Amino acid sequence: MTAHTPHIPALASDYPPSAPAALSAEDLISGPCALPIAPMAMPVQVIEHRQGVLRRLLASLYPQAAPAPGPGH
């Protein structure tokens, strides 16, 4: 366990040292050598505008409706 990360299963200490000798390649990969389960969110970023340059340019030329008045106005 580090200052940054929580404890995760599937570390060497969780398995007896003799484990590899007893395990087949498939067992290793589905067992102690499977990726640790420690999900982290990776939100999808916006990397392109919804509209093309020309459309955005044209849209900015059209008169826009005034925004609705907020609460208290």
Add this chain to the structure above:
Amino acid sequence: MASRLISRAGLYALRALAVALSLLAGGGAFVLFLQFGAADGIETLDVARALLILISTLWLAWGAVQALIGLTSVARPPVYDPRAPIRGRTVVLVPVYNEDPLVTFARIAAMDASLSATGDPAQVHFAVLSDTRNDLIAAREKQVFAQLVAERNGVGRFFYRRREVNTGKKAGNIEDFITRSGAAYDYAVILDADSLMEGHTILQMIRRIEAEPRLGLLQTLPKVIRARSRFGRAMQFSASFFSPVFARGLAMMQGETGPFWGHNAIVRVRAFAESCGLPALKGKPPFGGHVLSHDYVEAALLARAGWSVRLDDDLGGSYEEGPENIVDHAKRDRRWCQGNLQHGRIIGGPGLKPWSRFVFAQGIMAYIAPLFWLGFILASIAAPLLAPPPDYFPIPDWPIPYFPPSAASKAIGLAIGIFGLLLLPKILIAARAAITGHARQFGGAGIAFASTFAELALSSITAPVLLMYSTRSVLQVLFGRDGGWPTNNRGDGTLSLKDSFLAAHWIVTIGLIGLMATWSFAPGLFLWLLPVGVPMVLAPLILAWSSRPSRSRLMGVPAEYAKPAVVALHDDVLDRWVLDAERAEAEAARQPSKGFAVNNG
């Protein structure tokens, strides 16, 4: 790193100077060409040609200026404690895609052994992220992985997973890891299947990112190793001798908006996860779909989110392998071309830093620049057809003919200028290496100079061929053809004459037609175009010749004179594993009913 060396104002001044110098060179070429064209009266085509040469020269000058700036300083480490205890947990990610498992996993064994040799107690794990589609190779991966785990006592430190569907290709592969296991790690070293790093280098990367909480990504400058062919060794020499200077110039100009080249780099997992989730672009490939050249985009997204992205070009011990022949180079370049042109969709993305947009523009320009040169050549061949006949008697009733003054000197001046931009940076790099003693690592000053000229000669011969492949790639992308995700060819890349001809016959045809058209329509240009036309006509011979093993003393690199420790470790492991595999095969042949015997611990 630049931020530590120069202030923000200095950074902007440096960028402005670089752009101004490039504009000056491009503008000079433009004016000189217009003067050349004006000798017999300026036509529309002259202006078009001058514009084409303006853009082309601007691009060449930008590269040259980068090198000149790089020559003004040397790479220095940042301020940090190189012996500080490492607190965070790191995973080394090795994405594989139909690679030879024996060679790839032997690299992991070598890096792990190199880490062990440092005696550092840092927690560094390895995860093989397989996107392999070939079931036979996938089965072999599992077998060799088991051997790797047994040999390195790697249970709990080594992981393997194979994706059922390789959505998003390499970027999707990394993303899959982070969403599944990212919270287990503070840092991730991202490698390619052919990457190799010294354990000491990995540890210093971790210490550096740990010492700088705002650092989201740290990129090293990998050196090409193990090249054997003439072409491969020229690329290797170039990457080792010239590239560090170009990279220094880049590092000085980019500030905290540095590059990510997709491998041999470390990322802060949280920063990467927060900032780099890539969506599929609107529409279909080649411009839509999954982002191909994801690394540039990820660097830009990290910078957008306020993370620092840095190139630490002082760090050694970072290696990769390169293509051994022009065909493999062109295949890789096809993929990069599509990826870089796809950035045209992202360059206007919301909130990106101006330098990130500039980097996208540079990447696009790297691939479309050949089109401007080609346009210039074609326009020059066509110019005499469209030019009005010379008027030797412009003044009515004047009996003595008027011969327009020759503008050949201007054309020669322009050619010298352009060649200067191509040659001067490399010659200056060799000169500095000779003066500082750096050339000793390349066989001494004499050998380094001779190697520089040999590389210049070889790149001059191969440039027209590469220009044609680049042009084809750009046109294929522009006409909507998706290049897919071909497997990288690694290993011996010798090309037969037949294979070379099959790969380059269209270049020969274009070269012949171009030379004949020049001879017919613009004979005055014929000699000027021979350096472009002859290599095109001889393309199959150049492909085959340059793919042959090199036995020259020229173009030697430090890794050839003194094998790096991790490379020696890789050799040892691989030799042993190959022997084991051969024994296992022999055993299996003797006992066919038992199938393929594998040491899986």
